[in-house]
Amino acid sequence: MLGEIGPAGLGTVDWLVVGLYMLVLVGVGLLVTRQTVKPVDYFLASRSSTWPRIGLALFASNISSTALVGLAGAAYAVGISVYDYEWVACLILVFFCVFLLPFILRSQVYTMPEFLERRYDGRARLYFALMTLFLNIFVDSAGGLYSGALVCRMIFPETPLWMIVAVLAGIAATYTILGGLRAVIYTEIVQAVVLLAGALVTSIAAFRQAGGWETVMRRVDPAFLSLIRPIDDPGVPWPGLLFGVPILGFYYWCTNQFMIQRVISAKSLDHGRWGVLLTGLLKLPVLFLMVLPGTCAILIFPNLPKADLVYPALIFRLLPAGMVGLVVAGFLAATMASVAATLNSASTLITMDVVRRLLPRIPGAELVRVGRIATAAMMILAVCWAPQLELFPSLWQYLQTVLAYAVPPVVALFLVGLFWRGANASGAAATLILGSLCGSAMFLWNEVYRLSHLHFLYVAPVLLAIDTGLLVLVSLWRGSPCSEAAAATIWTPGYFREESARLAGEPPWRNYRVLAILLLALAATLVIWFR
Numbered sequence: 216m217l218g219e220i221g222p223a224g225l226g227t228v229d230w231l232v233v234g235l236y237m238l239v240l241v242g243v244g245l246l247v248t249r250q251t252v253k254p255v256d257y258f259l260a261s262r263s264s265t266w267p268r269i270g271l272a273l274f275a276s277n278i279s280s281t282a283l284v285g286l287a288g289a290a291y292a293v294g295i296s297v298y299d300y301e302w303v304a305c306l307i308l309v310f311f312c313v314f315l316l317p318f319i320l321r322s323q324v325y326t327m328p329e330f331l332e333r334r335y336d337g338r339a340r341l342y343f344a345l346m347t348l349f350l351n352i353f354v355d356s357a358g359g360l361y362s363g364a365l366v367c368r369m370i371f372p373e374t375p376l377w378m379i380v381a382v383l384a385g386i387a388a389t390y391t392i393l394g395g396l397r398a399v400i401y402t403e404i405v406q407a408v409v410l411l412a413g414a415l416v417t418s419i420a421a422f423r424q425a426g427g428w429e430t431v432m433r434r435v436d437p438a439f440l441s442l443i444r445p446i447d448d449p450g451v452p453w454p455g456l457l458f459g460v461p462i463l464g465f466y467y468w469c470t471n472q473f474m475i476q477r478v479i480s481a482k483s484l485d486h487g488r489w490g491v492l493l494t495g496l497l498k499l500p501v502l503f504l505m506v507l508p509g510t511c512a513i514l515i516f517p518n519l520p521k522a523d524l525v526y527p528a529l530i531f532r533l534l535p536a537g538m539v540g541l542v543v544a545g546f547l548a549a550t551m552a553s554v555a556a557t558l559n560s561a562s563t564l565i566t567m568d569v570v571r572r573l574l575p576r577i578p579g580a581e582l583v584r585v586g587r588i589a590t591a592a593m594m595i596l597a598v599c600w601a602p603q604l605e606l607f608p609s610l611w612q613y614l615q616t617v618l619a620y621a622v623p624p625v626v627a628l629f630l631v632g633l634f635w636r637g638a639n640a641s642g643a644a645a646t647l648i649l650g651s652l653c654g655s656a657m658f659l660w661n662e663v664y665r666l667s668h669l670h671f672l673y674v675a676p677v678l679l680a681i682d683t684g685l686l687v688l689v690s691l692w693r694g695s696p697c698s699e700a701a702a703a704t705i706w707t708p709g710y711f712r713e714e715s716a717r718l719a720g721e722p723p724w725r726n727y728r729v730l731a732i733l734l735l736a737l738a739a740t741l742v743i744w745f746r
Contacts, residue, residue: 229540236409236544240551241386243402264480268400269490272477274497275403276556277304278410283505283546284362285614287529288522290509293450294439295745298506299460300451302442305495305738307464309731312488314633315469317714318704320484325567327472331625334632334704336640337572342647343625344568347472348561348593354617355473355557356597360384361604363550366527366543380601383547387554388594399555400477406551407497413545414504417526420533421511431511439510442745455672462675463615466622470629473560488727495734499741554597562589619671620658620678624650627682633706635687636697642690650682 264272289297324330328347332340364379371379425431432440446452451460468474481487512525516532519525530542566586571577577585604613624647632638657674660666669677697705723729 226536226539228537229543232537232540233544233547236547237386240402240405243405246401262480263482264400264477264486264490265482266486266489266493268404269477269481269487270493270497271407272400272403272556273474273490273494275407275410276474276477276553277494277498278501278505283414284365284523284526286501286505287509287512287526288524289450290439290506291512291519291525292522293448294436294441294444295502295506295510296442296444296448296451296456298502298745299442299456300464301498301501301506302738302742303456303460303464304468304498305734307461307468308491308495309735310465311469312491312727312731314706315629316478316487316491317484317710318633318706319475319479320481320487322704324479326479326564327470327475328564328568330704331628333700335628335638335643335701338640339628339643339647340568343470343628344564346621346625348564350471350617350621351473351557351561351564352593352596353600354614356384356554356561356593357601357604358614359550359553359557360597360601362523363547363554364601365523366530366546370543376602376605377598381598383550384554384594384598387551388558388590399559400480402551402555409541410545411497411504413542416534416538417529417542418504418508420538421508421515421529424533425511425514431507431514435510435513439513440745442742449670451672452670455670458676459619459670459672459674462623462626462679463618463672465630466618466626470625472564473557476556476560476563485725485727489730492727492730492734496737499737502741502745554594557597558590558593561593562586565589565593616662616671619675620654620662623654623675623678624682627679627686631683631686632701632704636702636705637690637694638686639690639693639695639697641693641695642686642688645689646682646686649685650678653681654678 286297286301319327319330322330322333324333326344328340328344331343360380360383361376363383364376367379367383368374368376422428422431426434438444443456444450444452446454478487478491481490508529509525512519512529516525516528519528526546530539530546534542563586566582566589570585571582627646627650628638628643632643657678661669661674718726718728
């Protein structure tokens with residue numbers, strides 16, 4: 216039985232590798248910790264992050280232990296169409312670089328809810344802050360802790376899940392509370408390297424055990440090796456790929472404080488853009504390193520009781536002594552990265568979007584202290600919720616389903632507000648209230664009472680269409696002039712022309728548009744290969 220792997224699953228060398236990694240991780244986090252008294256130092260790393268740091272940190276935060284477990288498990292259960300979320304991310308990141316990122320960095324905001332207030336008003340900011348906090352705690356942090364605990368429980372099968380979750384959260388919180396975003400980014404750089412190394416080792420072992428590339432391509436059902444799936448596919452049907460995945464991806468990559476905080480810390484617009492495009496480039500090998508190993512497991516472990524056990528099974532069943540320690544360290548790296556990122560994001564939201572609004576004259580040192588207390592509080596909430604994820608059939612399904620019902624109102628506000636001057640605060644308030652009610656009603660109808668069986672990737676575009684209609688109609692009805700602050704957040708063709716003139720003098724390797732086109736070409740090549 217898979218669950219019977221106990222402490223003997225790690226040899227002496229493995230324990231040394233894992234122990235050394237944990238010491239290095241916490242050591243790096245504490246080494247870069249400064250006695251910061253300014254909020255910009257604690258929450259945004261002094262706005263001095265360069266593009267390699269941003270790119271590696273974004274990747275480490277995204278490819279968390281949740282993704283490792285979820286991607287491999289979904290590939291095992293429904294096929295590699297789960298990779299559609301990854302290559303579509305390249306398209307979204309390019310969109311982000313072109314249209315939204317310049318206005319975020321120009322505004323000098325701390326959080327994305329603060330940016331939304333610039334476009335609309337304080338009501339939009341408060342709603343988005345509270346929604347993001349909820350998702351950070353109950354989706355991002357809890358999901359990362361739960362998936363990390365799955366591996367740890369295979370080493371210590373007698374240890375309660377809640378205890379493992381508490382230890383993992385405590386380690387991540389140690390350097391996050393003390394060092395803020397600077398410590399998070401530097402540890403994420405270490406984690407990204409270890410994570411990629413561990414995934415590479417696991418992928419090689421999986422293909423070798425399954426009989427090699429050609430054997431896997433020949434023996435696995437072709438439907439499980441296709442990225443473009445029919446309309447009734449349970450994983451990612453093509454209409455859902457076309458209309459649903461981009462909505463979830465836009466929220467995650469372009470508006471979620473959990474991810475965007477690293478980009479907001481960029482030292483310049485160019486460094487922000489280059490870092491984002493580096494993240495897109497790192498997403499491409501995910502197909503071979505993290506998704507296809509789950510496909511190999513169809514041949515290696517055809518009767519696993521639960522898809523979420525695929526990645527732990529690959530680690531403990533296939534890897535030799537020494538290598539197990541490296542991959543477990545990589546898995547712990549992924550857990551620490553996602554948990555640290557979400558804790559730091561949540562504390563920033565509470566401090567800058569709630570406390571500073573209520574107490575505008577609070578000193579900077581006090582804001583940092585509040586941020587540290589908030590980090591600890593968020594950690595406790597995530598630890599309490601994470602064990603409950605055992606009750607859900609699939610971690611990946613849990614994550615994506617929650618987003619599909621929750622985020623369309625916010626996506627509508629950002630997308631419409633970015634391109635249409637007519638969107639106003641009254642329309643935004645109506646969209647957030649009525650749109651959330653529609654999402655809740657559809658969740659009860661479709662997920663709780665099962666009165667319909669609409670795929671969650673179809674739910675997202677339906678709700679987005681409703682929310683967009685609400686925003687446009689109410690804004691037209693309650694028409695009001697666009698304020699100067701709001702106008703500064705709207706993209707125009709004039710801005711694009713000015714930027715084109717500036718980029719004309721840049722060499723190709725510094726021109727983000729050239730780099731973006733190359734990234735899109737590589738992503739298209741993969742899609743055509745596995746269409």
